Amino acid sequence: MRTITKVQLMAMMFLMFFTWGAWYGQMGKYLFTGLHASGDQIGNAYATFSIASIIAPFFVGMIADRFFAAQKVMGVLNLLGAVILYFLIQTDNPDTFFWYILAYTMTFAPNLALSSSIAMNQMRNPEKEFPSIRVLGTIAWIIVTNIIGFYTLGDKVTIFQISMVTSIILGVFAFFLPNTPPKATGKASIGEILGTDAFVLFKDRSFLIFFISSVLVCIPLSFYYAHANLSLTESNMTNVENKMSLGQVSEVFFMLLIPFALSKFGIKKMLIVGLVAWIIRFICFGYGDGISSEWILYIAIVLHGVCYDFFFVTGQIYTDNKAGDKIKNSAQGLITLATYGIGMGIGSKISGIVLDKYTTIDAATQATIHNWTSVWMVPAGIAAVVLVLFVIFFHDNKKTA
Template structure:
């Protein structure tokens, strides 16, 4: 079995074990557990909290104490075991703590998987820039496959949904089993992935590096915070937080939004409502396509304009959802999913490139970590908590959510961020920026 195939398999299941439950968590919380918007927002904030505290800690362990492939595998095994506990949790408060532990184990693997792939490819004399992107694409494919499988096994009418059927109605035990399938699937494959990854080529810690003069700040990977002294970098990171607040909103609420159309009789039996997760998977399919266009857009328009295009795409993403429905305006829901690939990939890639081309090489890794901390950490926490509060207090009437105005509010928010970013973020286009990806 070739190295490239083995890494492809690893990347496939890396996002498979996340996609199995991420987009269906809202349906589980709102529908099955009857949580409020604020309770769900607090639960979802565990992704951001873990993204703030864990990647640096895991990086230190990998650098000094433990083989990278073993640490990566251990994270996934513990993540899988923790997911198995979730079906036994009855309230949002306890669920928060269990999910937080699950995310503490999982979120660092997003960066560890990159590091592991890079190290193994380099050790085997592969051109990382050329070889890795096709391998990484299979991670997104894994996310899509997981969404499809979860959709099928969570449908009571599907032959793939396991459970005990009594007469023509599902028993409570069966209903619980179907609702929890997403966690069982993710847990099973996460544990398998953890075991499998430990068979990958060894990547020992680099103990030969002299750390005697390294400060605590450097050990924790926090030296990038000095970039806040620079106006342009501070502006960029602040906007990264505010955009990060919007990045996961459609993953948080997308499936629940579509499934809530079932409360309207004319929409109840439509394909979109019955297969919401499959419809939403168009977003990930779009990602695999748009990512190929990034070098062209960066070369032609520059980093700032590409980030602006991304922000405009976020306005469209939310706006299409606001006016879509499963019959007359299904095309809007589909278009929302298509523009997601542009919106999500273009900001993340161009933002990462901006950091790469404007920071000193000595703190570049820390700066990249800081960018991820702002978007997936602080931004995600801000988006989770604030959206839950707003939905509960301003857009829920008699337990019915006003999705039109929810998405419209998010669209206006994204539009305000877009305008402010265009005004305050100063960056001159350099056609050679895209070339630096290869160096």
């Protein structure tokens, strides 16, 4: 790959994740503080990304891959997204906000598949070349959340203004990316797009258990994305966004450990470690305090790398190995649809309902009080149930060289 091409692809990843990171982790706090949204309204707002993740494969698989060059589709979508964000930042009604964020996520979600398609199309050896390009996305997330934390913008509409500006930049920049023409392979079947061709893998009981566990563990994951920022802020932690970025730092670190851990411990032990980390993490969120026991909250933040990499990334590798070349794409599509689409969609809705259940109004001050210990015990309990299910029924522990 030419150096100029690599730089272009790295810039693409940086801009895309900078745009996403500016608002995603902070949206719940912004909705509660700025728009006085309820827990259910916050959950609904986060569910829009899941809805978009379900629809995006149809868009990319049936339109982008067959009629237009991927980089041009990315350019148009990001410019359209910037227009939607312009109207979104004008609203102060959480119900109206829902429709704007739904429309925006519809334009953003396809970027994840389009960026991979554009990058992979330029590579001779994606397994070796892609990580060094994709890591720029994680670095961008760390940088933008630190900027937001440093200037205390997490509860302000500025988070969406930043995304609007970078959407315009990425939208224009996309038209100058390496050409990725549509694939001349005819029409894709619904089975290929949704990944249903990979249903044959369900004959393997261990894969079926892994699939069910992946969907269920995305419910606790939704609690983290929707409520962690607000929870840490109300626990009296300062510079929350800056400190939460340590989760992405740990993600990079543990990502590098995956090849060694897979060869040493095998798939099952890796996935179990990931599930145990989720349980410990939510308990720490529930009982940590930004004044007297902030170190407990630091443990919860830093465990993000173990939780995400040792379950989700390891799970993608497991799926890839199980599927083989013929249904590899269908299998990954199925897992993505089930986790980011169905699992996190259900989780976002549940997280909002749970937050409302453990919310009270102080009679004297009329201040809203959240019982965060009770809130976080719900995802901890769900993760514990998934762990027991997984330990008993999953028997595949192949090691990867």
